[in-house]
Amino acid sequence: MGSGGMIVLDDSSCMVDLARYFLSFTANESCGKCAPCRLGTQRLLEILTRITEGNGTEADLQTLEEFAASVKSASLCGLGQTAPNPILTTLRYYRDEYVAHVRDKKCPAKSCRALLKYSIDADTCKGCTLCAKACPVQTITGGPKKPHVLDYTRCIRCGSCLDACQFGAVHVE
Ligand code: SF4
Ligand code: SF4
Ligand code: SF4
Incomplete structure (x- = not known):
């Protein structure tokens, strides 16, 4: 994740919330010089927060992928270019967890409080x-x-x- 550190997680860690956590960090760290990173990380964070609070929709998943790709390709430096990686990786390998949040309103890891x-x-x-x-x-x-x-x-x-x-x-x- 991020700088290349390895994090070991068990099945009580929610992958959507993990992506939200990383986005909150990069959104805070954005220097604001370029709009894709400054605004894009905020929008991505808003969507992830909405999903973990039980208010996400299936359309949000496609929006996440599209925004993430835009932020990656249009940001000026490495921070913005890699900020969406936690989203793209978790969507790729744990998409079922995202779907459970937006469609079934359930958090498989029993981590997202609003959905318990x-x-x-x-x-x-x-x-x-x-x-x-x-x-x-x-x-x-x-x-x-x-x-x-x-x-x-x-x-x-x-x-x-x-x-x-x-x-x-x-x-x-
Ligand atoms: S991508 Fe880099 S230059 Fe652009 S706002 Fe983010 S941190 Fe600043
Ligand atoms: S009352 Fe029943 S549910 Fe509540 S703590 Fe005791 S055994 Fe558990
Ligand atoms: S029933 Fe009461 S103690 Fe149990 S989770 Fe709800 S608020 Fe907390």
Whole structure:
């Protein structure tokens, strides 16, 4: 990536978010001398951010490829010429992850917070109440030794219930 450093990632790393992370760095580093890099990296970053927030569309994938190619070919120096590489590489090798974000509104790596959906398996729940106590927005209900219920419409996807449950009853997808 970038200067040639090697990064080892497992399947809990989202490739779309990884590209967004690298673009945020290059967009910040752009000196602004030429428009393709100055404006192009910002537009690319906006699209990637939109996708990781669950608001992307399938048309965004083609736009990403077209913008990335333009920024690469029209930028004046190496920063702009290589800035789109993380996008092009992840689109080439992990396109299915992009498609899952824009079409299914899911993050396969379970990393993009806006796309997560938490639930409680009533058959596995022991009613220990720890998740309800841990939830900062009190969206989990249920009494001691009774299956708990999670209202995902009010969930802010903080993950505290998943961390609190010692019985594997909280699921996230
Ligand atoms: S490509 Fe180079 S010269 Fe052009 S804005 Fe980016 S950093 Fe500046
Ligand atoms: S993810 Fe956070 S906000 Fe959502 S139900 Fe669990 S503890 Fe509550
Ligand atoms: S922490 Fe797990 S077992 Fe305990 S009430 Fe919540 S979901 Fe059920």
